[in-house]
Amino acid sequence: xxxxxxxLGFWRWILVAIGVVVMLFLLLxxxxxxxxxxxxxxxxVFPPPGWTLQWYEQLLTDxxxxxxxxxxxxxxxxxxxxxxxxGLLAALGLARSKFFGKSALQAFFLTPMVLPVVVLxxxxxxxxxxxxxxxxxxxxxxxHLIIALxxxxxxxxxxxxxxxxxxxxxxxxxxxxxxxxxWRVTLPAIRLGMFAAAIFSFLISWDEVVxxxxxxxxxxxxxxxxIWSTLRQDLTPVIAAASTLLVAFTIVLMLLASLLKxxxxx
Amino acid sequence: MSxxxxxxxxxxxxxxxxxxxxxxxxxLIPVLLLLAVFFLVPVLALLLRSIxxxxxxxxxxxxxxxxxxxxxxxxxxxxxxxxxxxxxxxxGFPTAWLLAIMPxxxxxxxxxxxxxxxxxxxxxxxxxWMVLLQQTGLxxxxxxxxxxxxxxxxxxxxxxxxxxxxxxxxxxxxxxxxHATLRAIDPSTLRAAAICGASRWQxxxxxxxxxxxxxxxxxxxxxxxxxxxxYVTPALLGGTGYMMLAxxxxxxxxxxxxxxxxxxxxxxxxxxTLGLYAVQLRYLxxxxxxxxxx
Amino acid sequence: xxxxxxxxxxxRKTYDQVVAIDHVSLDIKQGEFMTFLGPSGSxxxxxxYIVAGFQEPTEGQVLLNGKSLLDVAPNQRNIGMVFQRYxxxxxxxxxxxxxxxxxxxxxxEAEIKAKVDKMLELVxxxxxxxxxxxxxxxxxxxxxxxARALAYDPPLLLMDEPLSALDKKLREEIQFELxxxxxxxxxxxxxxxxxxxxxxxxxDRIAVFSQGKIEQVGTGEELYERPTSRFVAGFIGNxxxxxxxxEKLGSGRARAVFPNGQAVEGDASAFASGSDGTLMVRPEQMxxxxxxxxxxxxxxxxxxxxxxxxxxxxxxxxxxxxxxxVRMAVRDGQGLCIGSSAVLEWDTQHGxxxx
Numbered sequence: 001x002x003x004x005x006x007x008l009g010f011w012r013w014i015l016v017a018i019g020v021v022v023m024l025f026l027l028l029x030x031x032x033x034x035x036x037x038x039x040x041x042x043x044x045v046f047p048p049p050g051w052t053l054q055w056y057e058q059l060l061t062d063x064x065x066x067x068x069x070x071x072x073x074x075x076x077x078x079x080x081x082x083x084x085x086x087g088l089l090a091a092l093g094l095a096r097s098k099f100f101g102k103s104a105l106q107a108f109f110l111t112p113m114v115l116p117v118v119v120l121x122x123x124x125x126x127x128x129x130x131x132x133x134x135x136x137x138x139x140x141x142x143x144h145l146i147i148a149l150x151x152x153x154x155x156x157x158x159x160x161x162x163x164x165x166x167x168x169x170x171x172x173x174x175x176x177x178x179x180x181x182x183w184r185v186t187l188p189a190i191r192l193g194m195f196a197a198a199i200f201s202f203l204i205s206w207d208e209v210v211x212x213x214x215x216x217x218x219x220x221x222x223x224x225x226x227i228w229s230t231l232r233q234d235l236t237p238v239i240a241a242a243s244t245l246l247v248a249f250t251i252v253l254m255l256l257a258s259l260l261k262x263x264x265x266x
Numbered sequence: 267m268s269x270x271x272x273x274x275x276x277x278x279x280x281x282x283x284x285x286x287x288x289x290x291x292x293x294l295i296p297v298l299l300l301l302a303v304f305f306l307v308p309v310l311a312l313l314l315r316s317i318x319x320x321x322x323x324x325x326x327x328x329x330x331x332x333x334x335x336x337x338x339x340x341x342x343x344x345x346x347x348x349x350x351x352x353x354x355x356x357x358g359f360p361t362a363w364l365l366a367i368m369p370x371x372x373x374x375x376x377x378x379x380x381x382x383x384x385x386x387x388x389x390x391x392x393x394x395w396m397v398l399l400q401q402t403g404l405x406x407x408x409x410x411x412x413x414x415x416x417x418x419x420x421x422x423x424x425x426x427x428x429x430x431x432x433x434x435x436x437x438x439x440x441x442x443x444x445h446a447t448l449r450a451i452d453p454s455t456l457r458a459a460a461i462c463g464a465s466r467w468q469x470x471x472x473x474x475x476x477x478x479x480x481x482x483x484x485x486x487x488x489x490x491x492x493x494x495x496x497y498v499t500p501a502l503l504g505g506t507g508y509m510m511l512a513x514x515x516x517x518x519x520x521x522x523x524x525x526x527x528x529x530x531x532x533x534x535x536x537x538x539t540l541g542l543y544a545v546q547l548r549y550l551x552x553x554x555x556x557x558x559x560x
Numbered sequence: 561x562x563x564x565x566x567x568x569x570x571x572r573k574t575y576d577q578v579v580a581i582d583h584v585s586l587d588i589k590q591g592e593f594m595t596f597l598g599p600s601g602s603x604x605x606x607x608x609y610i611v612a613g614f615q616e617p618t619e620g621q622v623l624l625n626g627k628s629l630l631d632v633a634p635n636q637r638n639i640g641m642v643f644q645r646y647x648x649x650x651x652x653x654x655x656x657x658x659x660x661x662x663x664x665x666x667x668x669e670a671e672i673k674a675k676v677d678k679m680l681e682l683v684x685x686x687x688x689x690x691x692x693x694x695x696x697x698x699x700x701x702x703x704x705x706x707a708r709a710l711a712y713d714p715p716l717l718l719m720d721e722p723l724s725a726l727d728k729k730l731r732e733e734i735q736f737e738l739x740x741x742x743x744x745x746x747x748x749x750x751x752x753x754x755x756x757x758x759x760x761x762x763x764d765r766i767a768v769f770s771q772g773k774i775e776q777v778g779t780g781e782e783l784y785e786r787p788t789s790r791f792v793a794g795f796i797g798n799x800x801x802x803x804x805x806x807e808k809l810g811s812g813r814a815r816a817v818f819p820n821g822q823a824v825e826g827d828a829s830a831f832a833s834g835s836d837g838t839l840m841v842r843p844e845q846m847x848x849x850x851x852x853x854x855x856x857x858x859x860x861x862x863x864x865x866x867x868x869x870x871x872x873x874x875x876x877x878x879x880x881x882x883x884x885x886v887r888m889a890v891r892d893g894q895g896l897c898i899g900s901s902a903v904l905e906w907d908t909q910h911g912x913x914x915x
């Protein structure tokens with residue numbers, strides 16, 4: 001009865017009340033920011049006295065913001081490609097091999113995911129100082145790649161698990177070469193997993209703050225780093241505009257992912 | 267005979283099978299190298315500095331655990347993580363419960379909100395709370411308007427702000443896995459409890475909670491561990507007066523260039539984090555963890 | 561006449577536009593083993609769930625000892641129930657599962673212990689008190705569920721296809737146990753199943769459900785020998801259905817005319833009106849003998865014969881090319897072989913005419 005929605009009695013209304021409050025708690029701040037980004041109050045008065053697009057105008061005409069946006073996109077795209085390729089190799093390797101210590105290695109591959117990012121950030125910062133990689137695109141890419149990879153490996157690994165390796169053998173018996181088998185049989189079967197890994201990797205890199213703060217230099221910074229350093233000084237509505245654009249972008253990616261999921265199901 | 271070496275000793279098989287053996291292992295090398303060089307080495311090097319700088323010895327750990335200031339940071343960190351975990355559980359459990367049983371059309375809406383919140387840029391969400399919670403912010407104005415308070419409360423640059431912001435961020439990480447646990451429980455079991463004579467409270471206490479316990483425990487542990495190592499939200503909502511561990515590590519490196527002490531603090535955070543995850547794997551049978559602050 | 565123990569009065573349940581059950585009424589005597597039999601979706605489980613309190617009827621009433629059950633919450637109804645899946649509490653031992661209903665009733669510890677021992681004895685699981693449900697077979701788990709449902713001496717025990725998840729041998733074993741438990745405890749049982757053999761084996765009376773309605777209520781024998789509808793005749797036991805034109809003769813009899821023009825008399829007490837109908841005859845009530853038909857005798861051809869040990873099964877073809885099943889004792893089938901002509905006959909009281 002406790003798990004029958006229709007037969008919960010007045011408990012149902014308690015649950016619904018809590019649920020509604022939680023959903024509002026999760027949703028309202030996002031809507032609030034979106035509303036403020038169109039408000040004309042410098043002091044973020046809500047509800048805004050009037051409406052304006054000036055914060056977006058400031059954002060999109062300021063070369064510093066535009067540069068950081070460009071850097072973010074560049075880093076995210078490179079990270080996405082590398083993360084999917086390397087994640088695919090690792091997932092295939094883990095799925096198709098058996099050796100002593102495999103589970104330990106698997107755990108090692110996933111550690112960057114559970115490690116507090118600040119520890120990794122500080123460690124990499126020290127390391128990159130020695131190598132001269134701080135403030136470089138390479139530095140950003142390596143840092144983001146390390147924390148995106150576990151998600152790629154897991155997502156692609158999951159889709160490989162539901163793929164029957166006997167199909168590969170069957171294709172080989174039909175006369176396909178090893179590479180041709182991978183290209184024509186394995187990859188198409190796990191392409192959904194790879195696509196999910198790509199979206200994950202992109203979003204992780206695109207949203208990454210902590211590592212980026214340590215990798216950034218005054219001349220090379222990603223969008224989150226710029227938001228971060230601006231936020232430490234004041235709460236300008238320009239950030240509301242930037243945040244709203246980020247939310248809109250996230251929604252687009254989510255819709256894309258769910259459309260793709262629907263498309264493959266039917 | 268499908269160990270790493272078997273295919274090199276039985277070369278005939280390789281003509282037929284891509285499968286087990288050295289071939290699979292070769293695929294692991296690029297990631298292994300990348301993580302060894304850019305993950306394992308830097309982290310170990312940082313930890314090494316904690317016992318090597320400025321001079322070899324354990325003085326960094328003595329300082330970290332002996333000084334009032336740093337003990338205060340540890341206290342803040344564990345307290346905030348604990349309170350956030352508790353609040354998240356108290357509101358997250360009913361939410362996950364509702365999500366698990368309500369008609370699909372509504373649960374889909376809830377899912378969309380949870381996912382949107384989870385995937386919205388962390389800074390955007392933190393910024394929202396900075397604006398909402400400030401002296402002249404909406405929360406204070408609403409509270410004053412309905413007469414709960416007479417003058418604005420200080421909700422940012424202290425642990426209240428951090429707790430609110432962290433709860434906001436952690437909720438989806440608890441609700442989503444817990445919902446899966448609750449979905450896996452057969453509703454007939456609860457019907458059986460009812461027909462056996464159990465009141466709602468008795469059914470909740472004697473059946474539903476015990477059955478959901480693995481999910482509750484691993485979800486709570488995950489939220490707790492993630493909260494311990496969070497940097498962005500505590501730094502922005504807590505201010506410098508109320509520092510947490512992750513912020514301390516960053517400060518020690520960025521402002522004080524005290525690498526030894528930073529390494530020691532990182533080591534403590536690392537041990538607690540990985541230790542708690544090990545507990546989870548050992549006793550709660552895994553359960554996928556979420557994401558750090560990114 | 562005293563009030564019946566359990567009265568189900570005009571129950572109706574609709575979901576949106578779909579009618580799940582439609583005016584189901586039934587009286588059940590104390591100590592009776594009553595089975596709801598029907599295909600899935602016929603409304604038998606819905607009726608049971610309304611009695612249990614898991615669903616609310618759109619209309620109608622359920623009375624236990626003359627008092628309405630509908631306003632009573634399931635946990636206050638004091639009814640026992642065994643579910644299709646075992647639904648034991650997986651985190652509690654067998655003993656704790658059986659003790660659960662007593663614990664929530666806050667009975668003294670000594671009484672609980674004695675009762676658990678007694679119930680586990682009843683289902684022959686004396687040594688399993690400290691096992692967890694996950695460590696037991698399906699049959700054992702279902703016995704624990706029965707013990708749990710009876711632990712608080714409920715006057716009424718509901719069983720929702722309790723044996724459908726078990727294999728055939730185990731099912732028969734527990735059916736036997738159920739009869740014994742029913743006799744030993746004298747509890748009134750409402751039992752839901754889609755298995756006619758199970759219904760016949762267990763029940764005092766059977767209510768046959770079809771499309772949300774009760775088609776017929778009666779003992780197994782009544783349902784088998786005197787079905788009142790084509791559905792009941794088809795659902796219980798094997799039957800041959802012959803297409804006929806019906807001419808009513810009065811006093812519950814009718815003349816049934818086959819497609820080839822030959823006619824027989826049959827029992828038409830369940831036939832309302834009209835001219836198109838079906839004549840039902842059980843395979844074991846039909847006989848065939850070698851030879852050519854003369855006069856009104858029905859000529860058939862043997863198409864197939866199967867030796868079944870205790871009987872012979874024949875497939876015979878009628879002049880209008882319908883295949884019928886005939887079952888006879890082995891010695892009565894002498895002289896017949898595949899392809900031979902034969903004469904088909906049955907006693908007229910075994911022919912039932914339905915719409």
